[in-house]
Amino acid sequence: MPDGGATYSSPTPPSSCLPPLGKPARAMIDLAALRKDPAFFRQAWAARGAAVDLDALLALDQQVRELKTGFETAKAEVNTASKAIAMAAKSGQDVHAAKDKARQLGDHAKAIDEQREALEKQLHDLLLHLPNPCLASVPVGKDSGDNKTVAEWGTKPTFSFAPKAHWDLGPALGIMDFDRAAKLSGSGFVVLRGAGAKLARALISWFLDVHTTAHGYTELAVPYLVQPGPMQGTGQLPKFGDQLYKCAHDELYLIPTAEVPVTNYHAGEILEAAQLPVKYTAHTPCFRREAGAAGIGTRGMTRVHQFDKVEIVWLTKPENSDADLLTLRGHAESLLQQLGLHYRVLELCTGDTGFSSAHTYDLEVWSAGTNSWLEVSSCSTFTDFQARRANLRYRPAAGEKPHFVHTINGSGLALPRCLIALLETYQQADGSVIVPPVLRSYLGGLERIGGKS
């Protein structure tokens, strides 16, 4: 069984390019590995609470493979017959009988292939719903109650007055407008105005500047609308399509996170080992339907249909991905530290780890106004799960076969919840808000929002 440093091996990269429209997504898990070590997958999925009938799966796989060999044998006969016809025709012989015979052979092969196709589709549909196995080091647990707090930074701010929530503070300062946002777009939207809008812009610029200078990322400005291929690549489609906004007249989706265009940026390519790790950062708005989330933490701008986020993404070598995840997490954490915001780090348990992720740390910032923790970043390694679907490979050395990279990403950071924490943490008795020093140069030297200036 693999330890934390290695997942199942992936010796069989597929050769085709991006999954084209209409073609079922590539399997997220390696069937060859599944055959070889079913016990590993059995326990990995059990740990996640995923009900998987592995025996049925393997039996189906076995049938498919038998039909495949049956077809190949039959097809080989057809090919032999066809070649004989070509030769005979060339020398002027009568080929009518031979053609009839070949047609029969062809029909037989086709019949077998149709059976294979039906079963293989069944198999594929099953595979699509299997989550990425977690790393062996991930704590086993049922749900968010079993997540482990692995770090905590700073302390809860104290106040000589009753701290307000951002949905009171923001409108009172004239920097957030929920009512008019609803007039424009319905519930789940916000209009930032004046210093609020500028503060958001300052956060974005500052985040990007830190990542591109101190942390060594290359900034990308990417499309916000993408085709189905990239959505399949990172795992949003087909399973989570109901969370996406889709254009009515075009096969285009609004991205729910910059992860989609950024991770898929190199889809279908074979990178050189020397290029790795590839590190990108990008700011984009994120669009999420939040279907089914009505009523859960929907007040204010905690959970909205559109928000800004700076994402950080790595494409890295499999042997480095575990260590790289910690580095990436550190990059996200350093932002919170420089903002002086109290936060904690959770290591998600097997039951709470996202579908495509193998290991996730959540950064949660303290919301003083609501006495709760808010997730501002989810830092995950996807091992080769996304790379397999997006066909993201690298060549370990010249002349060697390409291998899948590992993908890692996290927010660095999500805007609304940072804004919330910032306003609530730095609010003053008079309702004004002190601007953290690192942001002041982005705000023309502004030190305080609201109050007497």
Place this chain on the structure above:
RNA sequence: GGAGAGGUGGCUGAGCGGUUGAAGGCACCGGUUUCGAAAACCGGCAUUGGGGAAACUCAAUCGGGGGUUCGAAUCCCCCCCUCUCCGCCA
């Protein structure tokens, strides 16, 4: 939106019904030559799956899907993508 041209191996680029899984070139690997390198020359070099200890062998793959045919990269239909020109608009 209108008109046209295309999508072939790591890249480039021929092929347009039959020993074509696919010429040529580049890149890459091995060898000869050289003190060494370059150049030149010789050889090798797609992916996936099945069988085999191996040599090897069988099948599938020329954007995706379907059709015609004994046989399709080549012919027909649908879809996707890219490019060029015109129109429209920032």
